[in-house]
Amino acid sequence: MSAPPLRRLAKTGRQRWWWVGLPIAASLLLLLAALWLAADAESATSQIGSAYVGLFVIAAIAVLVLVGAVIDEAWRLGQRWRAGRPGSRLNLRLAVLIALLAIPPTLLVSGFAMRFVEVGIDSWFRADVEASQAAAEALGRDVLRSFERRARDRSNALAKRAALAAGGDLQAGLDALVDGIDEPLYLTVYDDNGVLLALAFNSSSIVLPKAPSEAERLQVRQAGQLGKSERIQDTLAWRVLDRVPGVGLLQAIFPLPVDLTPRLEILERTAVDYAQLRFQRRALKLSFVLILGLVSLLALLGALYTALMASARLIQPISDLATATGDIAAGRYDQHLPVSSQDELGFLTTSFNRMASALHTADARERASRAEIELHRTHLQAVLERLSAGVLSFDGERILTANPAAGALLDLAADALIDCPIAAAVAQFPRAAALFAGLSAHAARAEPQWREEIILAGEPKRVLLLRAVRLPGTALARYVAVFDDAEVLAHAQREAAWAEVARRLAHEIKNPLTPIQLAAERLRHKYLGKMAAADAEVLDRATHTIVAQVDALKNIVNAFADYARPPLGERRPLDLALLCNEVLDLYEHSGQCLIERELGSAPVSILGNRDRLRQALVNLLTNAIEAGQAGTLPRIALRLTEHTDAVELAVRDHGLGLPAGFDDRWFEPYTTTKTKGTGLGLAMVRKIAEEHGGSVHGENADGGGARFVLVLPKR
Amino acid sequence: MAFFTPCWSAILVSLAVVGCAGSADPNPARIDAAAWHSASSSLDLTLALTFSPTMLAALDHGIPLTLDFRIDPAHGPRQHQRVSLRFLPLLRRYELDSGGNPAQSFASRLQLLSALDRLRLPVAAAQPVAGRVSFRLDTQALPAPLRLPALFDRDWHLQSAATAWTALP
Missing domain, CATH: 1.20.120 (Four Helix Bundle (Hemerythrin (Met), subunit A))
Incomplete structure (x- = not known):
């Protein structure tokens, strides 16, 4: 998934x-x-x-x-x-x-x-922009050149006048020169070694300028004049050096007019920016x-x-x-999608989730129903398989199901009946042809229910009691037929009757026996010594007879009580071989018979009730001893055979063998050829065998004598 | 995620190529001599450098060129001194600003370049006995549009090897 x-x-x-x-x-x-x-x-x-x-x-x-x-x-x-x-x-x-x-x-x-x-x-x-820019630059340069020329001329004139003033007071001469000029000016006079001799200025915008370098002084000596523009304290100025004969040199600084400086700076900045842009x-x-x-x-x-x-x-x-x-x-209904929006897709997803949830719930219910039906079917199957009555389901034309008991009662394989057409079954299974023909006839008449007695053809003779009913609530006509062996039913009824008789005997007869016995012994004790010899002998024999017969009656009543005892309780694991040996040891030591054992050395484990099984074994052994011929010591052989699911215990005598016409009825109470005994021995054995889920049967043994075989399931 | 392995490899290779391109051989530039001048607390350098035609054209178009001098005294922290060269189109003069002193002005580019042959750099250090000095053209000081081309164009690479100096008595 x-x-x-x-x-x-x-x-x-x-x-x-x-x-x-x-x-x-x-x-x-x-x-x-x-x-x-x-x-x-x-x-x-x-x-x-x-x-x-x-x-x-x-x-x-x-x-x-x-x-x-x-x-x-x-x-x-x-x-x-x-x-x-x-x-x-x-x-x-x-x-x-x-x-x-x-x-x-x-x-x-x-x-x-x-x-x-x-x-x-x-x-x-653009060309016009470049031309304008070039013109502006040229104009600015012309202004600067004009200012430079003027500064050089003035400086030259001032140097000549300074030379004239050098003969007297140089400082006073310089002051007079500066006073006569109406533009900002800063004059300094140095000797040939660059030592400051005098200075004069008429503007505070320039603080003491730097002295000319040695290279500059050399250039002035060679060329007579040196001029250059410089930025001095944020002011663009022209510095001109002139030779002053006999003194040294004059340095004149002419700052540009205040209104011209910012304009030229803007022009220069623009020129720089434009040049840079052109390059970039x-x-x-x-x-x-x-x-x-x-x-x-x-x-x-x-x-x-x-x-x-x-x-x-x-x-x-x-x-x-x-x-x-x-x-x-694909059948996976546990789907839930996240709803991520409230739009149409969200609505679709929500609807899908609802549908998936409904499907999931319905699927879960359907699965639970199916499981329940399957459970019921399994239970019904188990019941049908263990039912002693035969059960067939069929529609008008064919047999739908058949349980194992149906096959056993009809002496055929139950599986062969399933899905078999009824008409074919009539021909295919002649022993049960009457049954199948009856089913077909009743179904053809659409009878809601019926019951009838059917005799199977051939041997062994078997009479079946059949009851059939039409199933309600089905669109197609379907029927269920239940049938049982009439002999088995009769046997069960006889068993129940004998159990009731035994119970009443035990209750009604056993109670007065003890007072009768005690009364007889008291009569004997009180009058035997006082009576004449002849009378005493009569009394002695009579009381002996009474006591003996009461004992016999007690034995009979006890046997009936055992027969009427309720079915055995819990079965426990036991070793059947060991139990057989224990019982055989008692008989062997009593000297009543000769015992031949074929029990093997290994334990034979079964589930059973020890007391009831001992009783069955004792009854079989007693039966075998009593079957012995008079005058000879009875010889009894006991063989224990272990099969996969069952154990077979065979007790053989060497008597006259089974009487003619011996059949299952000989295992019912009071069916015996003996003149004495209760007639309950074999009945008890069969009852105990059936209580254990087993069976017992008798047969004439090879070489003479009878053999009774007790078959017990292991589990 | 498996798909991204070749993607990241491609990115790394690209970065490596860019890195290699950025470390191309510098233009001829060297410091022939360096000496400590204790009187002025400055470093006297004798340089031999040749600016590329692109650099000179940029200078003539008013783009300042800045040389970044890296000074590593034997004892003390590293210092940087910047020397700027610029052209003033209106005055038609070249300026050399080496820090500390007023900018020097030159009438021609030749004079400017000649002034660079011998350079005195002020150093804020107390008698550094020895150290190493080198310089390079600072392309990050160029106008923004030139910086990316300067990263890959060899004409914009100017870098000297480090030269040791010793203090004069």
């Missing part, structure tokens, strides 16, 4: 969550990476820093995970499809349909987006295409994975229903 769907789900639940969670995490990771990279793509000063390449690697791993998940899911679907699992074809169709709906738009949008990105980046570098043109396109590719891959793989998962999830209830329906068709 396949595992129920709920168990299958529980088994794979944790694994499925892992395989669903991993692609979702990869998708989110990929989305975040793409967003981050897109935000940082064209920035010159990256916010991501060293994580930029790492983000690409993470995105690539996420893509690989998604690809793996898609392939894995497709692989599973393919396996289910190849295995012909219920719902797999529908699952495949739905997945393909969803994928067809999702993938082309994704590819279309991605393709156009890439094209737009390329065109968009190219549009940044291809790299920018590559970056955007890569990012767009990641997003497209995310969309594509996400669509594929969603198609596979969604179709599988949608189809799962249908697949479960198909599997469970197959199970029910």
Whole structure:
């Protein structure tokens, strides 16, 4: 039996969550990476820093995970499809349909987006933009060059005037120079070794500038002037060095006008950015295409994975229903599907569960009924098999069943009767032809019940009493016939009558015997010595006779009491050979007879009542001794034969043999040829044998004499 | 799960290929001499390096190039000193910022590169008797779009071997 769907789900639940969670995490990771990279793509000063390449690697791993998940899911679907699992074809169709709906738009949008990105980046570098940018740069450079020329000229003039002031107070001369200039200026005079000699300034925007280096001083000595632009304390300035003959050199710093500096800085920043973008043109396109590719891959793989998962999830209830329906068709009704939604599929699943539950309950009831019927049938079979009466069931045409007793009573095999046409049975079993002809005739007349006496043909003569009835509640006419051996019934009735007689004898006669005996002995004791010799002799003989006859009567009454005793109680295991030896030992020692034993050395175990079996054995031995011829010591042979299921105890004498016409009636009470005795010996033996489920029979032995055989079952 | 074994193998192989691509041979760059200058607590380096045409073109387009000097004193923690090269298109001047001192300005690229031949790096260490120094072009300092190509393009690889120094008396 396949595992129920709920168990299958529980088994794979944790694994499925892992395989669903991993692609979702990869998708989110990929989305975040793409967003981050897109935000940082064209920035010159990256916010991501060293994580930029790492983000690409993470995105690539996420893509690989998604690809793996898609392939894995497709692989599973393919396996289910190849295995012909219920719902797999529908699952495949739905997945393909969803994928067809999702993938082309994704590819279309991605393709156009890439094209737009390329065109968009190219549009940044249009000829007019480049020309404007170049013009702006040229303009800025012209302004700076103009300022530089002016700074150089002024510095040269200031150096000449400083040379004139060198003859007097250099510091005062410099102060006078600075005072006469209305723009920011910082002047310093150094000797040839770079030692500061004097300084003057008219602006606080510049703090003490650095001294000219040795290389700069050398250049000034060689070229007469050196000028360069520098950023000094966040201010763009022109530093000009001029030779001052006889003193050293003059360093003049001209900061750019306050309103010009920020504009030039913007211009310069723009120029730098534009130059950088121009250089990164291809790299920018590559970056955007890569990012767009990641997003497209995310969309594509996400669509594929969603198609596979969604179709599988949608189809799962249908697949479960198909599997469970197959199970029910195969007779496995204990199906219960999880109801995962409240929609039409949920309703279908709920209805299916109700149907399966109803089927399961009905199946359980039907199984219980079948088991009960089977039990009853078994009981009935057991009863029929052990019934002494024959039982046949039949319809108008053929015999349906026959119990073993029916076969035994009709002297045929019961199995041969089963399913045998009645007409054929009439011809096939001539001894019972009258019975079968009667059955057929009564059934043809549709009699509801009948009874009749049937005499079987041939020997031994047997009269059967048959009662038949039509079974009620059957569409076809069916009958049951019960028949019994009339002789057996009569025997049973006689047995019952004898038991009643014995019981009454024991009760009515035994009680007065003892007072009679005591009274006779008292008469004898009281008057025997007082009477004349002749009278005394008469009294003596009379009282002896009374006492002896009372003893005889007691023996008869005891025998009847034994015969009327209720059936034996519990049977116990016993060794029959040992019991035989014990009884034979008593007879052997008494010298009443000669004993020949054929009992074997091994124990012969049976279930039986020791006292009753001893009684049976004693009766058989007594019968054999009494059968002996007068004047000779009786010779008795006792043989014990063990069979598979039974034990056979044979007692043989060497008398005159059985009388003519000896049959089963000789085992009934008071059937005897002896002049003395109770006539209950053999009757007792048969009664004890039947109590043990056995039998007894008599026969003339080869070589003369009679042999009585007691057959007892082992169990 | 059995299916994923080749998948994971493919991923590992891909990562290994990427890793190998990232560790390609560097451009010619070496430190010919390194000496400790105790008076200024700095390291005097004599460099011999050749920038690739791609690097020089990037520099001329205003993209700053940053050299990351890794200084491993014999005793003490590792230090990093960064030296930046940049071009100012408006002023048409090149700047060299080696940290500590004001940036040096050069009228031509040749002057800038010549200034790199002898470099003095301030080191925040108390008389490091000995140590090792190396440098490389910091591609992570490039603008974002150039970083991924720089990972695979040999033109962007500039890395010197480590050179030992000893303190001068």
